[in-house]
Amino acid sequence: GENVEQHPSTLSVQEGDSAVIKCTYSDSASNYFPWYKQELGKRPQLIIDIRSNVGEKKDQRIAVTLNKTAKHFSLHITETQPEDSAVYFCASKAAGNKLTFGGGTRVLVKP
Amino acid sequence: EPEVTQTPSHQVTQMGQEVILRCVPISNHLYFYWYRQILGQKVEFLVSFYNNEISEKSEIFDDQFSVERPDGSNFTLKIRSTKLEDSAMYFCASSVEGLNQPQHFGDGTRLSIL
Numbered sequence: 001g002e003n004v005e006q007h008p009s010t011l012s013v014q015e016g017d018s019a020v021i022k023c024t025y026s027d028s029a030s031n032y033f034p035w036y037k038q039e040l041g042k043r044p045q046l047i048i049d050i051r052s053n054v055g056e057k058k059d060q061r062i063a064v065t066l067n068k069t070a071k072h073f074s075l076h077i078t079e080t081q082p083e084d085s086a087v088y089f090c091a092s093k094a095a096g097n098k099l100t101f102g103g104g105t106r107v108l109v110k111p
Numbered sequence: 112e113p114e115v116t117q118t119p120s121h122q123v124t125q126m127g128q129e130v131i132l133r134c135v136p137i138s139n140h141l142y143f144y145w146y147r148q149i150l151g152q153k154v155e156f157l158v159s160f161y162n163n164e165i166s167e168k169s170e171i172f173d174d175q176f177s178v179e180r181p182d183g184s185n186f187t188l189k190i191r192s193t194k195l196e197d198s199a200m201y202f203c204a205s206s207v208e209g210l211n212q213p214q215h216f217g218d219g220t221r222l223s224i225l
Contacts, residue, residue, distance in 0.1 A: 032211035043218045101154040
């Protein structure tokens with residue numbers, strides 16, 4: 001079955017700097033890649049997603065890139081702010097509707 | 112903005128007892144899901160449900176687990192005879208019909224088996 005690896009597991013950045021989180025997946029049939037942000041004690045919240053017919057997608061300070069050949073996708077957060085501090089999860093979906101999640105990245109933005 | 116709601120937020124149960132976790136998906140959504148996250152581990156898919164039947168399930172979702180949509184709004188996960196290893200955060204999610212639609216998650220139920 002699908003396997004998703006996510007790196008790094010923790011990421012500490014200075015406010016205003018960029019943060020990059022990388023994920024790799026194993027199933028070449030995967031065609032949908034969402035990213036979730038989870039603040040402590042709260043629900044995973046979808047922040048951006050990308051479909052396999054697109055190589056890059058941007059929403060304000062957040063962007064996601066997808067390399068289908070290499071089977072990896074990345075989340076980029078620019079101009080980080082303290083409220084960006086959270087755990088971020090990547091996921092992938094192949095056939096059906098099952099999401100396979102990465103292990104999560106704890107991001108700490110230091111003021 | 113409509114949200115997926117889950118109750119209870121925390122459930123403590125003796126090993127061997129049955130537990131029912133409840134979810135109210137977003138009203139116009141037609142696909143429903145349960146995921147779980149054991150402390151310190153990945154979020155894992157359990158089951159998806161569409162048109163009043165299971166559409167997909169993982170190997171975790173064995174005979175001890177069942178799902179039901181008892182009425183037009185609730186979606187439940189039942190664990191018949193809980194084990195210590197069932198202790199986890201259980202998330203319900205829902206999505207609209209269609210390919211590659213976003214799944215929206217609830218706040219989760221923390222299940223603690225003693």
